[in-house]
Amino acid sequence: MAKQAAVWRRQGRRIALVPTMGALHEGHAALIRGASNLGDVVVVSIYVNPAQFGPGEDFSRYPRALAADAAMCRRLRVDAVFAPGRMYDRDHSTWVEEASMSKGRCGRSRPGHFRGVTTVVAKLFHIVQPDVAVFGQKDAQQCDVIQRMARDLDMPVRVVVAPTVREADGLALSSRNRYLTAAERKRAPRFAAVLKAAAKTGPDGAPALAANGLRREGFRVDYVEAVDGRLCAAVFLGKTRLIDNVPCR
Ligand code: AMP
Numbered sequence: 062m063a064k065q066a067a068v069w070r071r072q073g074r075r076i077a078l079v080p081t082m083g084a085l086h087e088g089h090a091a092l093i094r095g096a097s098n099l100g101d102v103v104v105v106s107i108y109v110n111p112a113q114f115g116p117g118e119d120f121s122r123y124p125r126a127l128a129a130d131a132a133m134c135r136r137l138r139v140d141a142v143f144a145p146g147r148m149y150d151r152d153h154s155t156w157v158e159e160a161s162m163s164k165g166r167c168g169r170s171r172p173g174h175f176r177g178v179t180t181v182v183a184k185l186f187h188i189v190q191p192d193v194a195v196f197g198q199k200d201a202q203q204c205d206v207i208q209r210m211a212r213d214l215d216m217p218v219r220v221v222v223a224p225t226v227r228e229a230d231g232l233a234l235s236s237r238n239r240y241l242t243a244a245e246r247k248r249a250p251r252f253a254a255v256l257k258a259a260a261k262t263g264p265d266g267a268p269a270l271a272a273n274g275l276r277r278e279g280f281r282v283d284y285v286e287a288v289d290g291r292l293c294a295a296v297f298l299g300k301t302r303l304i305d306n307v308p309c310r
Contacts, residue, residue: 063188076100080181085133085236088233099219103140105141106142157179163206205289240301
């Protein structure tokens with residue numbers, strides 16, 4: 062991958078990277094289409110990054126669908142799929158840690174998660190040498206953390222955030238949606254609906270209103286917080302953890 066990236070760069074072609082963990086869906090497809098408009102060549106990385114999963118989280122059962130993912134990338138005219146089997150040597154001992162944006166919210170509930178994310182994304186940036194990398198708004202805190210990392214460490218890459226893609230019923234697309242039982246899937250759109258309704262109240266009242274509404278609808282609330290004009294939340298529906306965020310001003 063690094064050799065191919067060097068060839069493209071010598072040719073003066075702009076590389077756009079879309080980092081993913083695979084099990085690709087229309088949310089990823091939208092990122093890939095966005096990347097095609099930003100670069101001359103598009104690279105999609107597919108790697109279920111063990112470093113960003115905590116003990117007891119879903120690393121081993123995270124969906125893996127490389128053949129279908131490759132077919133989708135071909136349809137979208139992706140120039141390269143980078144799907145390494147392993148990205149860490151056995152004695153890997155260097156970590157990239159962002160120490161401000163990664164605190165709170167998902168950082169509080171998932172200790173070590175963002176350290177895993179920043180480390181793997183830094184590695185991907187070094188290997189793929191992208192001019193631009195596209196991330197999804199659904200993972201708003203991740204976007205903030207990566208933008209801060211790129212700025213603080215002078216990484217020569219533009220980090221672009223693309224809007225959240227939703228099902229017709231409002232549920233944000235996620236590879237983890239396939240964990241939901243049929244009954245849970247029916248209730249899941251209430252997550253975004255309750256957030257959107259509460260957001261109308263504005264950032265002061267919205268978090269408590271949304272948290273109460275979500276509990277009433279049978280979600281276990283991990284957090285609801287208003288951050289930088291967005292109402293951000295994580296909930297459990299059964300065993301599945303869902304995250305989402307909507308505008309809130
Ligand atoms: P993942 O494979 O879940 O790690 O996600 C890879 C990238 O796709 C991340 O930048 C996510 O924010 C983005 N993404 C995931 N779901 C969506 C969605 N529904 N809409 C837009 N981007 C998404």
